Amino acid sequence: MTSPAADSVLRGPGAIAVAMGVMNVATYGFTIVAARLLGPQSYGALASLLATLLVIGVLQLSFQATAARRISADPQHVAQIEKTVLGVTYRASLAIGLVLLVLTPVVNRVLKLDSLATAALVAVTAVPITMMGGQAGVLQGERRWWPLAVLYVANGVPRLVIGTALILWRPDETTAMLGVAIGSLPPVVIGWLALRGHRVPGVVSEEHGFRDVMREILHNSQALLAFFALSSADIIVARNVLPQHSAGLYAGGLILTKAVLFLPQFVIIVAFPSMSTADERRHALTRSLLVVGGLGVCATLGALVLRNVALVFVGGDDYREIASTLWVFAILGTALSMLQLLVYSVLARQGKRSVYLVWAAFLVLVGVGYFVSTLHQLITLVVTTDLVLFALLLALSLYTLRKDDERLAEVVDPGINGA
Template identity: 55%
Template sequence: MTRPSTAHPRTLDGSAVAVATSVMNLATYGFTMLAARIMGPSEYGALAACLSVLIVVQVGALGLQATAARRIAVDRDNVAAIEQSILSLSTRVSLVLGLVVLALSPVVTRMLNLDDVLTAVILACAVVPLTLTGGQAGVLQGERRWGALSVLYLASGIPRLVVGTALILWRPDATTAVLGVALGYAFPVAVGWWVLRRRRTPETAAPEHSARAMLVESTHNAQVLFVFFALSSVDIVIARNVLDDHDAGLYAAGLIMTKVMLFLPQFIVVVAFPDMASPEHRKRALVRSLVAIGAIGALAVLAAELLSGVAMIFVGGAEFGEVEGLLWLFATLGTVLAMLQLQVYAVLARQARRSVLLVWAALAALVALGLQADSVAELVTSVVAVDTTLLVVLTLASLRINRGAPVPPVTPTPPG
């Protein structure tokens, strides 16, 4: 046996992950806010464009993380074999993705209107540690090593804030800022290497956990997460096309509240995922997590309504005062998206292929409906309606799953 662990301490460990993810998100948010103030609109615009590329590429890391966490959670007898395969695969995938982005650096430079290709080259270098961290985090998540995972999350946020801010204070341009981000990604990789350095050699071969099988599953996971990110981000693109510049700016300010509500309960998804992969724990973990996210969201929506003036300080200030009356609706949107994120990970946990079609359908519906909007209120209402409908459908589908029917942990292409 390889590190069998039947004790799953919840309260303290869940709190550690909650604190770590909150600090990570605050540090990331702090770096972007400081960068905007220090660098100015032009250079910050280039940095924001580069960060958007990393968000897209990050689905590879998240796909690897979900694969590792799910397989370890449902096959405790082959933990060492899974660790060995996923970490080896993560290394190869990270190098391939880095080389692909490097080869495309001239294209990236032109698409993002960067001053020189060096920025795109550094961006490609950042892809390698970003992707590698995904496999490491997945191993720790699947083994429920919440303390080590919390340290890894802290290392993903704080060094970027410290190193990145120091570099842009020295030289406030996009190239230096991206270099700070790339150096920041090296810290969680170092943490992951340290906590996983004493890996055991697998006692027996586990062909069901081959690199090919894991690559197939990770690719599927990345595709699912990509469409979720598209669903949660396409509304700002729609706003830029259907609203004038002023209203589009108001919508973007409101989305700050939405993103806060999306990332605030992220720790719940992290802690619940291994249990959602286990047939005997799946339904209870999903229901409890949905209730927890809903409760946090309800409190935030109420606060956004009653303390809207205070919330405006973080959203953008008096210049964006016209959106104040809609902050509760943007908070509602963020809560729905957080619950949808949990449902998407539930889909990954049980490797349900057909459920992904519902997310694609919702994305198409959102684009079609959103393009008919002619005001901030109408657009955000449409987005909330589509996302809520998808949430209800996915929840009903999840609750109908027979929790006594196990999900094959080893099949590279399990049925939906």
């Protein structure tokens, strides 16, 4: 028999924190194993593949955000929303897989892989990770934390186990990517099992029809694409402007950046439904920023004071040249995690203009990035760009939320401004 507090962790939102912690540990355990066993050059190739998948995964996250927001805001039409979103999800996953398969030579050339088979695995992996998005969004919107938690665990542990086994068998980027592809299948199975029950259709709303859902998905996709393009562009730039060894070192430093970025993901998952509600948005955003920022500060101080320990987590002695710079990579991860929270806040209120700032930052990073020549110049450029963007986006978001609060107050009490 469990206590109420323990039951809250196992069944409530706390389950998401635990599950995503397990997922992140497993995911980054895999990257650490890959960095150690593959070495800087092969790991640099794998890192560019994973960064490409991160950008492709925008569609997955768009489906998830769309389903979660709509179900949270209008739970009376959950059956209709689920049917529409999942139908679009499954079709889109197969379509994007076919498109990427056709583009395999392009992926191979841009990432400098010299292996069509390796590049083709990007297309194979894209199908299940896209399917997972719609499934996770329905569970998130319904606040079914327990099955969602199981899905997240299944999204990390199989990659670690299968990927490590394959790398030990044959240590190269192709085998490592095959492990990623196989490891992406279990969460889709979990999602299908969780959602296979029949739902009573209920009243149908035109607002949740195919066309409106697709319009929101496209809007969410371009907003999330802007963020993930920004957060992934630096490794592509590194592989094109830096020597292979330096690009590999930079990829190793990004292991810490991605760890800090994804460490507070549970905050976004739990807070997003509240950020979709007008009277909860400001409180949910400010509280979430404090939590995410606090975790980032702890990670940065840890990387600064315990650099040798941090070095273990990015691949060991092969990456010692960047040991003194790891705290900067932690700052980068903190900035990106807070930027991601702001982007999701924009999605929750269906804002349109804020995303232009993210695209502008991306263009600055890519444009100026091709004129840098050293690892330290690149990391300085990336951190500066992201911090400036964060300050601008935060100011705009707080201003918009204040205006929303004023409009809400007028609706609740029209006599306030006329007194």
